[in-house]
Amino acid sequence: MPLAAPLFGGGLFLAVSQHLEVAQQPDKAWRLRTVEYNYHLLEGSSPDSRWIVRWEYKSHSRQRNEHPRHHVHLDTSIKTPVGDLNFDKLHLSTGWVTIEEVIRFLIAEVGIKPKAENWDEELLKSEELFRKWTSRDI
Numbered sequence: 001m002p003l004a005a006p007l008f009g010g011g012l013f014l015a016v017s018q019h020l021e022v023a024q025q026p027d028k029a030w031r032l033r034t035v036e037y038n039y040h041l042l043e044g045s046s047p048d049s050r051w052i053v054r055w056e057y058k059s060h061s062r063q064r065n066e067h068p069r070h071h072v073h074l075d076t077s078i079k080t081p082v083g084d085l086n087f088d089k090l091h092l093s094t095g096w097v098t099i100e101e102v103i104r105f106l107i108a109e110v111g112i113k114p115k116a117e118n119w120d121e122e123l124l125k126s127e128e129l130f131r132k133w134t135s136r137d138i
Contacts, residue, residue: 004045007106009113013042013049014106016099035059039102051075055097067091100127 004013019036037057042049054073071091078085100123106112107119116122 003047004040004042004049006045007112008115011043012052012106012110012112013045014102015040015042015047033059037097039097039099041106055094055102057097068093070094070096072097098127098130100130 004015006013015038017036017038018034021033021035023031023033025031034057036059037055039055040051041053042051044050051073052075055071056073057070059069068091070093072094073090073092074087076087078087104120104123107114
């Protein structure tokens with residue numbers, strides 16, 4: 001995992017990695033395909049820093065469908081009548097998570113100070129480009 005970037009005024013760090021493949025389409029156009037992504041909210045900038053939340057995706061070609069492809073891990077455990085649920089090991093299904101959604105979560109929910117005042121407008125523009133380039137709804 002790469003070094004993580006500090007989040008403004010939050011004392012937290014975000015590491016982002018993506019694995020992409022390039023494939024030629026039947027119409028001879030080239031297309032990027034996401035094979036894997038990882039967005040990790042960390043307490044420090046090094047790869048071995050304690051993580052708090054991990055959003056992850058692995059395509060069918062990278063796993064044997066033993067858990068949801070799009071998932072999140074949380075650094076917590078909950079006691080239940082049938083035993084502990086260790087959310088650090090469980091793969092909680094999320095659907096596709098864009099980096100824009102992670103940024104929106106960090107600003108709106110965690111309270112990280114945005115770098116720009118028009119942050120939501122910029123995220124919306126970026127999400128629109130994602131839809132256009134991928135023909136995907138988010």
